[in-house]
Amino acid sequence: MSTFQGxxxxxxxxxxxxxxxxxxDKAAGRSSAAQRSALASRVLRERRRETHHAALATLTPPAPGKADRQIYDDLHQWNVNVDLIRGEGDSPVAGQNANLAYDYLGATREFYKEVLGRNSLDNAGLTIVGNVNFGVDYNNAFFDGAEMVFGNGDNVIFKDFTNDVDVTGHELTHGVTQYTAGLEYHDQPGALNEATSDIMGVCVEQYAGGLDAGTFNWLIGEDVMADDLFGEAIRSMAHPGTAYDNPQMGKDPQADSMAGYVDGGDPHVNSGIINRVFYLIATDLGSMPAAKLWYATLQNLWPAAQFSDAALVCGQMARILARDKTIARQGPQTVRAAFREVGIV
Ligand SMILES: [Zn+2]
Incomplete structure (x- = not known):
C-alpha cells in the first residue's frame, strides 16, 4: 500500500x-470573495498539516470497491460531505454543477480504465467522491487526499470549477500519484507531482472530447475563467509562462526550461518544465500513447525523484513500450529530445 502524502x-x-x-484589498479596502478564498485555502493547508500525522496513524487500507461516484452538495458551508445528492447510476439532479461533477468524475474514471487500465485512484475501485457548492464564492478546487471539492468561483475571476473537465482530471490524478510514485510535494518531486496532474488532466480532456495533440489547445483551466477574463487560462503546456497577463491575476510566472527554474519555488511554477516535455512528446507520439508512457514512468518513480530521474525512467519506459508497439518506434529518441530541449539532460 502507498501512504497518503497528507x-x-x-x-x-x-x-x-x-x-x-x-x-x-487595494481596490475595496474590505473583505472580498478573493480574500476569503485565499484565507480558506490557507486555513485548509494548515488544518491538513496539523492532522497529517494522526491521519497516517489511523489509515487503514480501503476495502476493494466498485469505483462508484458520490456527489455531495455542501450547501455553501465550509465543510465537506454535507448532503449526498447523487450516487452511481442515479438520475440527474437539479444543480448543473452537481451533474457536471458527476459526468467529469466519470470521464476521469473512464480515461484511467480504458486508456491506462487502472481501476479508480487506488487501482482497487476506490469510491470517487465530489463536493459542489463548497463555501461562498470560493475561488478554488482541491483534492484533500480522499475526495474532490469544487468552489463556485466569484464569477469575476473564476466560474464554477465544475466547468472544466481538466480540473477533475488534474485533482483526481493527485490521488493516483499518492497511490503510485508518492511524489513529495516540494522542489523537483513536487513539480513532477503537479505536472503529472496537468498531464493526465489534459489527457482526460482530450479523451473525453475526441481530441489529440494537434487539435487540442494545451491550456489548463481555460473553461473556468469568468467572462471578463475569457481567453486567459491558468497554465499553458505548449508555452509555459504565457497563460495569463492581466491586472486581476498578475502575470504567469511558470518556467518553460531549466533556465527559468526557481530554487525552492512553488511546484506549480517549476511544473511548466515537465509540462512542456510532455507536450513535446505528445506532439510527436500522439497524446494517448504519450499518456501510457507517462503513466508507466509514474509507476516507476519514487517519492524524492528528481527531473533527471524522470528523464532516465521515461527513456527506459519508452524502449519497453516501443518494443511492445504501444508507442511508436522513435519513442526513445523523442523522449531524449524533449528532455534535452528544456535543459534537463
Ligand atoms: Zn495540482
Missing part, C-alpha cells in the same frame, strides 16, 4: 489567489 492539492496556485486578494 497534502491538500489546490487547483489555483497560491501565487494567483494571493495576487487576486492583494488587488481586491
Amino acid at each position: 497534502h491538500v492539492c489546490f487547483y489555483v496556485p497560491p501565487h494567483i489567489n494571493d495576487h487576486i486578494a492583494r488587488v481586491a
Whole structure:
C-alpha cells in the first residue's frame, strides 16, 4: 500500500489567489470573495498539516470497491460531505454543477480504465467522491487526499470549477500519484507531482472530447475563467509562462526550461518544465500513447525523484513500450529530445 502524502492539492496556485486578494484589498479596502478564498485555502493547508500525522496513524487500507461516484452538495458551508445528492447510476439532479461533477468524475474514471487500465485512484475501485457548492464564492478546487471539492468561483475571476473537465482530471490524478510514485510535494518531486496532474488532466480532456495533440489547445483551466477574463487560462503546456497577463491575476510566472527554474519555488511554477516535455512528446507520439508512457514512468518513480530521474525512467519506459508497439518506434529518441530541449539532460 502507498501512504497518503497528507497534502491538500489546490487547483489555483497560491501565487494567483494571493495576487487576486492583494488587488481586491487595494481596490475595496474590505473583505472580498478573493480574500476569503485565499484565507480558506490557507486555513485548509494548515488544518491538513496539523492532522497529517494522526491521519497516517489511523489509515487503514480501503476495502476493494466498485469505483462508484458520490456527489455531495455542501450547501455553501465550509465543510465537506454535507448532503449526498447523487450516487452511481442515479438520475440527474437539479444543480448543473452537481451533474457536471458527476459526468467529469466519470470521464476521469473512464480515461484511467480504458486508456491506462487502472481501476479508480487506488487501482482497487476506490469510491470517487465530489463536493459542489463548497463555501461562498470560493475561488478554488482541491483534492484533500480522499475526495474532490469544487468552489463556485466569484464569477469575476473564476466560474464554477465544475466547468472544466481538466480540473477533475488534474485533482483526481493527485490521488493516483499518492497511490503510485508518492511524489513529495516540494522542489523537483513536487513539480513532477503537479505536472503529472496537468498531464493526465489534459489527457482526460482530450479523451473525453475526441481530441489529440494537434487539435487540442494545451491550456489548463481555460473553461473556468469568468467572462471578463475569457481567453486567459491558468497554465499553458505548449508555452509555459504565457497563460495569463492581466491586472486581476498578475502575470504567469511558470518556467518553460531549466533556465527559468526557481530554487525552492512553488511546484506549480517549476511544473511548466515537465509540462512542456510532455507536450513535446505528445506532439510527436500522439497524446494517448504519450499518456501510457507517462503513466508507466509514474509507476516507476519514487517519492524524492528528481527531473533527471524522470528523464532516465521515461527513456527506459519508452524502449519497453516501443518494443511492445504501444508507442511508436522513435519513442526513445523523442523522449531524449524533449528532455534535452528544456535543459534537463
Ligand atoms: Zn495540482
